[in-house]
Amino acid sequence: MKLRVDPKGAVERTIGVAGLVLLVLGPVIFNDYWVNTILTQMFIFGIAAASLIFLSAYGAMTSLAQTALMGIAGYLLGNMVTQGGAGGESKGLTLGWDPTLAIVLALVITTAIGVTFGAIAARSFGIYFLMLTLTYGVIANYFFGQVTQFGGFSPIAGVDQYTPGFVGEIVGHPDKLYYIAFGAALAVYVAIRYLIRTPFGLSLQGVRDDPARMSSLGYNVPLHRALAFGFASLVAALSGVLFVWWQGQIAPGNIGLAATIELLVMAVIGGLARIEGAWVGALAFIVINNYVRDVELPLIGGSFNTIIGLIFLVIVIVSPDGLMGLWDRLWRSLGRHGGGTPETASVTRQAAPEVSTP
Amino acid sequence: MKKALSWKLLLPFAALAAVAAVWVSGSSAAPQSHTIRVAIMTDCKGAFAFGYEYDSGGAQAAFAQYAGGKVKNKNKPSAGMTGITVAGHKVQIVGYGCGDDTVPTAVKETRRLMEQLKADVMIGPLSGDEAVSVANYAKTHPKKTFIIGTAGSQDPTLQIAPKNVFRYHGDGAQWNAGLGEILYKKLKWRRAAIIMDDYSFGWTSGAGIIADFCAIGGQITKRVFPPLNNTDYAPFVRQLPRPGTVDGYIWVIGGTGTAASLKAFEQAYGAIDPKQHAGNLFFAFLGADKVVGPKVVGTYVGGFGTGPGLKTKPAKAYEAIMKKWYPKLPAADGFVYNYYNAAWALIRALKANGGQVGAALQRAMPRTNKSAYEVSDGGVVKLDSRRQAIQDQYPLQVVRNADGSVGTKIIGYVPNVDQTFGGLFKPSSPAPGRSQPKCVKKKLPWQGKIKEVRNGVITNTIIK
Numbered sequence: 001m002k003l004r005v006d007p008k009g010a011v012e013r014t015i016g017v018a019g020l021v022l023l024v025l026g027p028v029i030f031n032d033y034w035v036n037t038i039l040t041q042m043f044i045f046g047i048a049a050a051s052l053i054f055l056s057a058y059g060a061m062t063s064l065a066q067t068a069l070m071g072i073a074g075y076l077l078g079n080m081v082t083q084g085g086a087g088g089e090s091k092g093l094t095l096g097w098d099p100t101l102a103i104v105l106a107l108v109i110t111t112a113i114g115v116t117f118g119a120i121a122a123r124s125f126g127i128y129f130l131m132l133t134l135t136y137g138v139i140a141n142y143f144f145g146q147v148t149q150f151g152g153f154s155p156i157a158g159v160d161q162y163t164p165g166f167v168g169e170i171v172g173h174p175d176k177l178y179y180i181a182f183g184a185a186l187a188v189y190v191a192i193r194y195l196i197r198t199p200f201g202l203s204l205q206g207v208r209d210d211p212a213r214m215s216s217l218g219y220n221v222p223l224h225r226a227l228a229f230g231f232a233s234l235v236a237a238l239s240g241v242l243f244v245w246w247q248g249q250i251a252p253g254n255i256g257l258a259a260t261i262e263l264l265v266m267a268v269i270g271g272l273a274r275i276e277g278a279w280v281g282a283l284a285f286i287v288i289n290n291y292v293r294d295v296e297l298p299l300i301g302g303s304f305n306t307i308i309g310l311i312f313l314v315i316v317i318v319s320p321d322g323l324m325g326l327w328d329r330l331w332r333s334l335g336r337h338g339g340g341t342p343e344t345a346s347v348t349r350q351a352a353p354e355v356s357t358p
Numbered sequence: 359m360k361k362a363l364s365w366k367l368l369l370p371f372a373a374l375a376a377v378a379a380v381w382v383s384g385s386s387a388a389p390q391s392h393t394i395r396v397a398i399m400t401d402c403k404g405a406f407a408f409g410y411e412y413d414s415g416g417a418q419a420a421f422a423q424y425a426g427g428k429v430k431n432k433n434k435p436s437a438g439m440t441g442i443t444v445a446g447h448k449v450q451i452v453g454y455g456c457g458d459d460t461v462p463t464a465v466k467e468t469r470r471l472m473e474q475l476k477a478d479v480m481i482g483p484l485s486g487d488e489a490v491s492v493a494n495y496a497k498t499h500p501k502k503t504f505i506i507g508t509a510g511s512q513d514p515t516l517q518i519a520p521k522n523v524f525r526y527h528g529d530g531a532q533w534n535a536g537l538g539e540i541l542y543k544k545l546k547w548r549r550a551a552i553i554m555d556d557y558s559f560g561w562t563s564g565a566g567i568i569a570d571f572c573a574i575g576g577q578i579t580k581r582v583f584p585p586l587n588n589t590d591y592a593p594f595v596r597q598l599p600r601p602g603t604v605d606g607y608i609w610v611i612g613g614t615g616t617a618a619s620l621k622a623f624e625q626a627y628g629a630i631d632p633k634q635h636a637g638n639l640f641f642a643f644l645g646a647d648k649v650v651g652p653k654v655v656g657t658y659v660g661g662f663g664t665g666p667g668l669k670t671k672p673a674k675a676y677e678a679i680m681k682k683w684y685p686k687l688p689a690a691d692g693f694v695y696n697y698y699n700a701a702w703a704l705i706r707a708l709k710a711n712g713g714q715v716g717a718a719l720q721r722a723m724p725r726t727n728k729s730a731y732e733v734s735d736g737g738v739v740k741l742d743s744r745r746q747a748i749q750d751q752y753p754l755q756v757v758r759n760a761d762g763s764v765g766t767k768i769i770g771y772v773p774n775v776d777q778t779f780g781g782l783f784k785p786s787s788p789a790p791g792r793s794q795p796k797c798v799k800k801k802l803p804w805q806g807k808i809k810e811v812r813n814g815v816i817t818n819t820i821i822k
């Protein structure tokens with residue numbers, strides 16, 4: 001029996017490898033601004049978007065709480081590591097704990113909160129799930145704004161000064177953060193690709209496609225969804241820790257409604273069906289958001305929010321599955337071997353759900 | 359049998375992509391060696407979106423007046439300028455930061471201006487929380503210089519105070535110096551409630567009134583904190599004590615909330631009696647509101663570090679300069695005046711050191727400024743040891759003008775107000791917040807020294 005060689009997969013792997021090589025050489029070939037602002041942000045927001053896409057593509061749960069979970073982790077870290085007193089930070093709890101401990105606690109507590117959120121929302125589907133997760137986001141935003149012991153509306157700053165020993169100083173060494181974020185993004189990508197092939201991942205996809213059938217087969221559907229949400233919370237928490245190191249400060253605006261929608265836009269632009277879409281969408285959004293500021297269009301003038309909105313609208317109309325969906329459709333229309341790669345998850349229910357073959 | 363597509367065929371495309379990426383990223387231009395790059399950071403969205411043109415206009419008027427800049431559009435400052443030269447070097451305004459008074463946008467815009475557009479100096483930002491995040495950014499970027507535009511939060515120059523951050527105007531607390539004493543003496547208030555925007559500027563501005571009022575013996579019985587950009591003030595107004603249980607209400611609410619909150623008060627407690635209400639500088643903007651403006655005629659209002667209507671020679675000269683370059687901008691508005699002074703200080707520093715930036719610019723930044731509305735010390739504002747201005751302040755009163763419109767007039771003169779309020783606020787104090795400062799009796803440097811101002815002229819009568 002001849003092995004079917006998949007040209008689309010081969011092309012994607014080539015592009016992937018080329019991209020990875022470029023990124024590894026990033027600080028050498030790109031200028032500082034691209035490395036430290038555009039690409040580092042792409043890694044960080046890509047991780048958060050990947051948690052959103054994971055839930056959406058493999059769990060049929062569109063969550064608007066990922067930004068909130070990012071922020072919760074960031075706020076926990078900020079409150080735990082910063083120190084008060086003269087020359088220190090004047091907002092937040094300023095506990096001054098060891099950074100390594102603080103990171104572990106931030107990740108653990110955020111994941112626990114995520115599992116709780118997930119458990120509460122696990123029996124809701126579709127729009128109701130979306131609304132519940134949106135509520136979590138709003139609660140988190142106002143909690144950190146109004147409960148001023150945790151920081152209030154002004155930022156908690158200087159968080160990037162307190163990094164664990166094995167990381168070393170990142171203030172003044174932005175390339176270090178670039179590689180840390182790169183490594184984390186790679187690890188998250190590999191972890192998700194691995195998870196969806198495990199028994200848990202496979203049954204999650206079953207729950208995605210037909211919860212009633214899975215339930216009648218004896219699977220605990222709410223538990224699966226809650227645990228999936230918990231995993232996504234861990235990923236979002238990791239993104240939050242990296243984010244607060246990159247920005248150096250955290251404020252409620254980072255987990256507000258605008259930030260939540262921005263993350264959703266990144267995921268949708270990239271494509272809610274494929275995990276790679278997370279970083280593709282994040283890069284596209286960050287680049288557009290950055291470079292569109294000096295553009296002036298007739299009638300609209302310089303309102304870049306309108307321009308971003310129009311670009312988003314065009315992408316979604318042309319390809320509801322985002323840029324990755326556009327890529328998939330391009331291949332299908334070229335009439336090469338079969339449809340997408342075996343790894344592609346579809347957001348709509350199919351009669352015969354695609355399952356990855358090892 | 360179809361031959362599998364060789365992945366090697368795609369290597370050229372991968373190479374092309376790499377080249378394109380390098381080209382795009384490289385096109386964020388490297389700085390030319392002799393151009394001084396200046397960024398103006400302001401707001402174009404949110405509660406203070408109107409500041410965009412005011413701030414750009416104020417700063418650019420200084421460049422036009424003292425550095426040969428040519429204004430592109432007299433009615434639209436954000437259209438930009440050309441031809442700015444100082445000490446033989448070209449000065450380029452590389453970009454205008456578009457904030458929305460929140461931290462995330464401020465951080466993004468700051469990075470875009472200072473790292474992508476490689477500005478050497480920032481004039482700005484506009485708003486309290488933005489300045490806190492910019493000051494934190496400045497701490498880790500010592501080679502860049504930051505001259506605060508008009509942000510009034512206390513932290514950037516008291517608690518954070520990096521060596522490369524300068525502020526040539528008072529903070530929100532300083533602007534309100536004298537108001538508390540006037541309310542105590544002229545309106546005989548003894549107990550008051552205060553409602554303030556729940557963010558750094560709201561707290562700082564409130565702190566100035568609280569400190570002043572409590573220092574002379576007043577009591578603040580209740581503090582209420584609606585979030586900034588709130589739209590429904592009814593629940594917060596209900597938290598205020600009923601009329602009759604306090605002598606007065608102090609309003610520290612800005613942007614679009616000023617009128618909205620007062621309307622909510624009226625709906626809850628009935629018509630507004632001007633003797634029972636006072637506000638910070640945002641009351642002065644109510645003149646534009648045809649509904650609420652007339653209701654607050656007669657209220658006492660905190661200043662903005664400016665002296666609208668002051669009849670001194672420097673004030674008139676400044677107003678003539680602004681009229682020359684941007685006739686539509688209100689010269690006495692702090693949003694214009696403070697950016698003007700910031701830019702002017704920068705120009706003088708560059709002239710003094712021959713156009714050097716970085717640490718050399720920070721050494722050359724002047725420690726004094728001949729700000730137009732300053733009267734003390736021969737009309738010179740001095741910076742304290744933390745690069746923060748010590749500034750005269752002018753409490754105001756809302757009045758009805760001869761033509762029926764609502765405006766303000768200066769009624770008091772408070773000389774040489776410093777940021778620490780005579781030692782009440784220390785660098786080690788917590789920043790103003792919901793419970794900071796406490797209501798304490800204290801002797802402030804200007805207590806009992808506030809002079810009456812009549813018709814724009816400072817008299818020698820002390821306000822009793």
